[in-house]
Amino acid sequence: MSGMTDIAARGYAKPDVLVSTEWVAEHLTDPSIRLVESNEDTLLYASGHVPGAVHVDWTADLNDPVRRDYITRKGFEALMSRIGATPKTTVIFYGDKNNWWACYAFWVFQLFGHKNARVMDGGRLKWEKEGRPMTREVPAIAPTKYKAPERNDKPVRAFRDQVLKHVKGRGQIVDVRSPEEYAGTRMHMPDYPNEGALRGGHIPGAKSVPWARAINPEDGTFKTASELADLYVKTNKLKKDKATIAYCRIGERSSHTWFALKYLLGFKDVKNYDGSWTEWGNSVGLPIEK
Amino acid sequence: MALPAKLQDVLDLFATFDDPADRTNLLLSYADQFREVPREVATRPFAKEHLVPHCESEAYVWALRQPDGTLKLHFAVENPSGVSARALATILDKTLSGLPPAEIATVTPDIVERIFRQNISMGKGLGLMSMVQAVRSLANAADRKA
Numbered sequence: 500m501s502g503m504t505d506i507a508a509r510g511y512a513k514p515d516v517l518v519s520t521e522w523v524a525e526h527l528t529d530p531s532i533r534l535v536e537s538n539e540d541t542l543l544y545a546s547g548h549v550p551g552a553v554h555v556d557w558t559a560d561l562n563d564p565v566r567r568d569y570i571t572r573k574g575f576e577a578l579m580s581r582i583g584a585t586p587k588t589t590v591i592f593y594g595d596k597n598n599w600w601a602c603y604a605f606w607v608f609q610l611f612g613h614k615n616a617r618v619m620d621g622g623r624l625k626w627e628k629e630g631r632p633m634t635r636e637v638p639a640i641a642p643t644k645y646k647a648p649e650r651n652d653k654p655v656r657a658f659r660d661q662v663l664k665h666v667k668g669r670g671q672i673v674d675v676r677s678p679e680e681y682a683g684t685r686m687h688m689p690d691y692p693n694e695g696a697l698r699g700g701h702i703p704g705a706k707s708v709p710w711a712r713a714i715n716p717e718d719g720t721f722k723t724a725s726e727l728a729d730l731y732v733k734t735n736k737l738k739k740d741k742a743t744i745a746y747c748r749i750g751e752r753s754s755h756t757w758f759a760l761k762y763l764l765g766f767k768d769v770k771n772y773d774g775s776w777t778e779w780g781n782s783v784g785l786p787i788e789k
Numbered sequence: 790m791a792l793p794a795k796l797q798d799v800l801d802l803f804a805t806f807d808d809p810a811d812r813t814n815l816l817l818s819y820a821d822q823f824r825e826v827p828r829e830v831a832t833r834p835f836a837k838e839h840l841v842p843h844c845e846s847e848a849y850v851w852a853l854r855q856p857d858g859t860l861k862l863h864f865a866v867e868n869p870s871g872v873s874a875r876a877l878a879t880i881l882d883k884t885l886s887g888l889p890p891a892e893i894a895t896v897t898p899d900i901v902e903r904i905f906r907q908n909i910s911m912g913k914g915l916g917l918m919s920m921v922q923a924v925r926s927l928a929n930a931a932d933r934k935a
Contacts, residue, residue: 538870539845539870540846540870540871540872540873541813541873541909542813542816542817542820542872542873542876543870543872545813545814545816545817545872546817546820546872595870596870623870635817
């Protein structure tokens with residue numbers, strides 16, 4: 500497959516989980532794939548997207564409108580029907596901010612076991628830099644029937660009490676926020692408003708590895724397996740065979756790290772704690788390190 | 790206190806659009822009309838005092854006093870993905886430029902919710918509200934100097 504050689508040569512544990520922009524360009528009309536764009540700014544898709552791509556908004560489409568939780572089986576089935584996907588469809592995610600939101604959507608899809616999923620390496624940034632076509636035309640999609648299993652959080656999602664147990668057992672935790680948030684000197688991302696944590700700091704024992712260190716900033720592509728291993732395994736002493744929990748503020752940045760650890764480095768058991776700091780830093784009596 | 794008339798008209802227009810797709814298109818048409826701060830007013834690197842705090846789209850704002858005492862607003866949005874910030878900047882410029890500072894200072898950040906409604910992701914509207922707050926602060930400062 501042309502365009503895949505580069506990805507295949509990077510030494511990833513599961514290289515098939517990434518596709519190149521070139522590969523996507525060659526498969527724009529392939530009926531077995533569905534391109535899904537997920538961004539932070541909900542207007543970005545409407546301002547121009549890869550031809551044929553559909554929009555999945557992380558708030559409106561993936562989160563429960565009332566409770567702090569993800570959509571239910573029914574909601575996921577409706578979403579898949581809307582985007583014209585069947586269980587056999589290869590869903591290819593891409594988006595802004597080095598695929599941060601694409602990885603988040605990818606992760607939510609895994610709660611429903613849609614394993615036929617990939618991420619377009621480099622996301623919008625690389626596609627645009629390469630001068631590839633963009634359109635404002637929203638594709639007309641014939642709704643499909645999609646029968647999803649009940650949401651199964653267990654394999655990839657961690658909850659507060661589970662994290663607490665993990666802390667007590669000196670489990671492996673990665674804090675992917677900025678160094679300032681980790682240190683507790685800042686309660687939110689640089690340049691972002693404070694979104695409501697009463698305490699600053701980090702979960703005891705967590706290693707600080709800001710999420711964006713996994714990518715090449717010039718084109719948004721993931722670093723090679725050996726570069727990632729240098730970062731996570733060598734420098735930060737994380738072990739591939741130990742259960743690992745990643746967290747950030749609400750679980751979006753950490754789904755990017757979850758993706759890199761699980762698929763690119765082949766960590767055995769990685770979970771994303773989406774409650775993250777907005778839950779931990781607000782919970783009464785939980786241990787915090789500063 | 791009543792909002793400036795042109796801004797009220799825009800809010801009324803958004804209020805009539807119930808279909809999210811229509812609202813998105815309207816927002817997009819404003820984003821498309823965005824004109825960056827002219828070179829005679831400011832050039833890169835823009836001075837940090839014009840940077841809107843907490844705005845992830847790296848928005849900058851200027852409020853220039855005109856000979857007739859009114860203000861002219863200018864914006865720059867450095868993040869190429871900041872479509873919402875460009876839409877809001879255009880709306881603020883089109884509806885508030887040419888008004889006296891005291892009138893501009895009556896505009897509060899809650900207009901963001903009325904304009905963007907479902908187009909704001911959880912919590913991300915706060916950056917846009919900061920843009921309005923920045924305009925308000927500049928207008929208040931200009932009003933005090935007057």
